[in-house]
Amino acid sequence: MHIRNLNLSRVAEFLLLLLIVIIYQSLFSGLLTIQRISLDLPLLILVLVALTQGPVSGAIFGFLVGFLLDLADPSLLGLGAFIKTCLGYLVGSFKDNLYLESNFSKGLVVFFSLLLNDLIYYYFSSGRNLSHVLGIFVNYSLLSAVYTALVGWIFLWFLQVRKNRQAIA
Numbered sequence: 001m002h003i004r005n006l007n008l009s010r011v012a013e014f015l016l017l018l019l020i021v022i023i024y025q026s027l028f029s030g031l032l033t034i035q036r037i038s039l040d041l042p043l044l045i046l047v048l049v050a051l052t053q054g055p056v057s058g059a060i061f062g063f064l065v066g067f068l069l070d071l072a073d074p075s076l077l078g079l080g081a082f083i084k085t086c087l088g089y090l091v092g093s094f095k096d097n098l099y100l101e102s103n104f105s106k107g108l109v110v111f112f113s114l115l116l117n118d119l120i121y122y123y124f125s126s127g128r129n130l131s132h133v134l135g136i137f138v139n140y141s142l143l144s145a146v147y148t149a150l151v152g153w154i155f156l157w158f159l160q161v162r163k164n165r166q167a168i169a
Contacts, residue, residue, distance in 0.1 A: 010053075014061060017045055021065055025072075037143040040114055042069060044152045046084060047091050047110050055092030062088025076125055083120050087113055103156040111149035115141060 021042045032039045042065045050058025066084030070077045091113055118141040119133065126132045 010057070014049075014064070017049065017061070018064055018068065021045060022068060025069065034147070037140060037147055039151055040117075040144060040148045041151075043084075043087075043114050043117055044110055044148050044155075046088055047113050048106075048152070050088045050092035051095055051106060051109065053092070054095050055089045058088030058092030059085050060088070062086070079124055080121060083117055087117055103153050103160065106156055107149045107153035110152040111145045114145040114148050118144070 024041045029038060029041070032041075046058065046062050046065055049061045062084035063081050066081030067078075069084075070080045091109060094109070115137075119137060122133045122136050122141075123130070126136075
């Protein structure tokens with residue numbers, strides 16, 4: 001890919017989304033946590049980028065988000081970047097193959113993406129201790145996936161209502 005073919009608006013959009021992720025993770029993630037069940041806004045944004053812009057953009061954005069999140073725990077540096085790169089590419093490749101017109105189906109993609117991300121991340125970060133992974137998965141990941149998918153669904157619903165109002169006007 002030549003640098004002259006790079007779409008500057010896409011780069012600016014990526015940088016803005018990365019800034020949102022950094023600000024959220026550093027300032028607001030604790031405010032939106034309910035009984036240790038957290039909103040995974042970085043993953044939600046990753047899935048939405050991958051679904052709207054395709055597998056390559058999803059993989060690039062996944063790597064950037066994963067790497068930034070990995071900097072918080074350098075002992076696992078690269079694990080989150082690798083998982084989110086693969087997840088961004090995988091979700092982006094479903095862009096044209098799945099019927100994703102409804103917000104419900106997009107919410108399901110968010111839900112299953114978060115479960116897959118957490119399952120792989122905790123499996124490798126726990127030293128492949130399957131009982132530990134299942135405990136975290138059942139106690140936190142499932143509820144976090146529901147929370148994140150619900151917030152994503154509400155956000156998508158809001159965007160659809162806004163789009164419909166603009167089409168009428």
